[in-house]
Every structure is written in structure tokens, then in C-alpha cells.
Amino acid sequence: MPVGDVPAGNATEVVAGLAARVGELAEVLDPELIAFRRDVHAHPELSRKETRTTHAVAERLRAAGLEPRLLPIGSGLVCDIGPDHGPNGEGRVGLRADLDALPLQETSGVEFASTEPGVAHACGHDVHTTVVLGAGLVLARLAEEGRLRRGVRLFFQPAEEVFPGGAEDIINRTSELEGVDRMAALHCDPKFDVGHVGTRIGPITSASDSVMVTVASPGGHTSRPHLTGDVVFALGQIITQTPGVLGRRLDPRSGVNLTWGAVQAGSTPNAIPSTGIVKGTLRCLDVRAWEKAGELVREAVEQIVAPYQVSVSVTVTHGVPPVENQAAATCDLEDAVRDAVGPDAVQLTEQSMGGEDFAWFLRKVPGTMARLGVRTPGGRTYDLHQGDLVVDERAIGVGVRALAQFAAS
Numbered sequence: 224m225p226v227g228d229v230p231a232g233n234a235t236e237v238v239a240g241l242a243a244r245v246g247e248l249a250e251v252l253d254p255e256l257i258a259f260r261r262d263v264h265a266h267p268e269l270s271r272k273e274t275r276t277t278h279a280v281a282e283r284l285r286a287a288g289l290e291p292r293l294l295p296i297g298s299g300l301v302c303d304i305g306p307d308h309g310p311n312g313e314g315r316v317g318l319r320a321d322l323d324a325l326p327l328q329e330t331s332g333v334e335f336a337s338t339e340p341g342v343a344h345a346c347g348h349d350v351h352t353t354v355v356l357g358a359g360l361v362l363a364r365l366a367e368e369g370r371l372r373r374g375v376r377l378f379f380q381p382a383e384e385v386f387p388g389g390a391e392d393i394i395n396r397t398s399e400l401e402g403v404d405r406m407a408a409l410h411c412d413p414k415f416d417v418g419h420v421g422t423r424i425g426p427i428t429s430a431s432d433s434v435m436v437t438v439a440s441p442g443g444h445t446s447r448p449h450l451t452g453d454v455v456f457a458l459g460q461i462i463t464q465t466p467g468v469l470g471r472r473l474d475p476r477s478g479v480n481l482t483w484g485a486v487q488a489g490s491t492p493n494a495i496p497s498t499g500i501v502k503g504t505l506r507c508l509d510v511r512a513w514e515k516a517g518e519l520v521r522e523a524v525e526q527i528v529a530p531y532q533v534s535v536s537v538t539v540t541h542g543v544p545p546v547e548n549q550a551a552a553t554c555d556l557e558d559a560v561r562d563a564v565g566p567d568a569v570q571l572t573e574q575s576m577g578g579e580d581f582a583w584f585l586r587k588v589p590g591t592m593a594r595l596g597v598r599t600p601g602g603r604t605y606d607l608h609q610g611d612l613v614v615d616e617r618a619i620g621v622g623v624r625a626l627a628q629f630a631a632s
Contacts, residue, residue: 347411431578
């Protein structure tokens, strides 16, 4: 990828020289990193079971002369590079990757497809892991050459795909955020062509909670629904009415969305079952709406089923708040991308309805998350969390250059 033109002057010459060196080091690593990513992709591991992936990352970091520390939460690791403090007392820059795969069957047909039935890297975490590993290896060389101005801490986090996730484990059960005063992460985005990075100041993802509603009654015969609580009918009212209540009780600009993903009740057409369950996901673009939406779901469900002689239990499990990108960190990442990848590499991205537990880190430390383009130009646009996901592996080198330049600038 071409390095962007920079104006004359000492500071900009230093930046250009750094970007050129980052590019040289990243290019040398490209074949190894692609092979590493393919190995991780072929051996996906579910949340909190990422022991093989953790070992592979740790082994490569040790080979580079670094000293990774295994996290005391079952899987995952962190690794420090360079000095504890910058010349003006700055803390470390944190670079975060997530390790876990999804419980999905891979259908991509690639030669290095998952060897684990029903488990696949369908969200690009294998790419994230490889990018942060590669950035770490580049930064380690820069440190050896005296080019690393401030320290870096690599976070290889387990369990991003579950609630509660690995970010909360790191924050609540370790002290690894101490000494870190800025963080960055990349997330694969199949809507962007490879060679581009999507950025946004402010919220870039939504809050995401899981919702489960259980309805119960004595049950009965379908010929006598008036003598019992009709669980299935009550579930139908919950499914259709609850999203509408949210839309009238919360500011529509907050982007609240309740979508049901599973419903189970009964097994025969002429019996009213005694229990039924509906499960869904509650998403909010605005953190203030998120703080109120869960209780409003409970209130709405209880009022909706009140006439139907059933009992109801509502469980709202808080997942993640929105990822809120700090302006300064986002602008610095954009500069790093332009310097190390190319002057036209940065694109504005929209706020996603997806959830990301990197949000928990950014509630403690200012930072930014960006979208890493993984679509082959002119090729198919895949979707995340689908078993047929294919990424353009040239994105690995782009991500390495972007994060290494950001951390070293």
C-alpha cells in the first residue's frame, strides 16, 4: 500500500520515516501472518475455551523476545512492549484483539476451513488476533531500534461473543488496565473493500442485551381456552406488542430495537402447553436509552399479559453498552491509517446495531474502534456471523500497519 504524501518539515519527515519502516516490517511478516491466521481459522475455539489459540499467540511473542502473561481467567493473554511511560509521562497504548469463534458450521469452502464441527470463525476474530499479533511484532522491532516513543500493551481477550464477556473479566478480575491510557481495536467489516478503514467519532456500535420471557399456566385443552391461561396466545401478544411499546415510550432517535430470535411452546396442536419461552435481543444506539430500556421491557410484558391468566418472568441480561469513540483517539488513528496505508484509506462508517464488548474498555480508558475492510474489490459482500464468510487476507497487512503506526506515533 502506498504511503501518503506528507509536507516537508522535521515532524512530518519523522512520521513519514516511521510509516515507511512500519510498512517494511509489515511486508516481511505478511506471509507468516497469513499462515498464522489460516491455522487459527482451521482450529476455532468457543468462548472461554481458547487455549490453543492463546498458546499459539504466546509462543510467537516469546519467539520475538517478548514476555506474554497468561490471564488468570482460563484463556487469553497480555503482553507489554517498550517503556512503561512516554517522554511526557504518557501511559501505555492498549491494542485489543478477541480470540473466540462462534457455534456455527462453516460453509465457506476454503481449503483451511474449520476442522471443528459446528464451530467457525464467522466474525473475523481470527483476523483480529493475527492483526494485533503482527502489530506487536512490528512494534517490538521498533522498540529494539529505539523508534517506540511510548509503551504498548497487547490484549488478546477471550469470550467476546458471550454475556458477560472477557472484557469484563479483564477489568473486574485483573489489574491489566493499570498504566494504559489509550486503546484501539479493529473489527472486520465485509461492507468495506480491503485497503480501507472505516472510522467514526462517538458511538460506533449499539448497546446489546439478551431478553428471555417465560410464560406459565396450568395448561389445558384447546377446546376450552377460557378455563386456563393460553400460553401460546400470550406469547404472541408479547412478540407483537412489546416492540411497539418501546417505540412509543422511548425517544425514536435512540434507535431502540427489540427483535425476537427464538420461541418455544408446546408439541401438539390440541393441547395448550403449560410453559412457553421467547428469546430475543434488545439493542439501543443511545446509552441513556439503554439504561432504561430493560426495565421498560419488564413493565410492558407484565402489562401485556395481565388479562390472560398466565404468570410471567422476564430476564434482561445486560450485555454491552455502545462503543463510544473518543474524538482525539479517532483522529489520531485516522492520521495513522493515512500515513501507513494511504491518503484515501479512511472512510466514514455508520453506527452499527451490533454489540461489542470493547465498549467496556472504553468506559475505563479513552480510545477508538475502527472497521477493517475485508471485501475483495468487485467481489461479493458477505455478512458477519454467517458460516460462508470469506475475507480478503490482504486486510491483515492493512490492519497491522494501521495499529502499529497508531501505537508508535
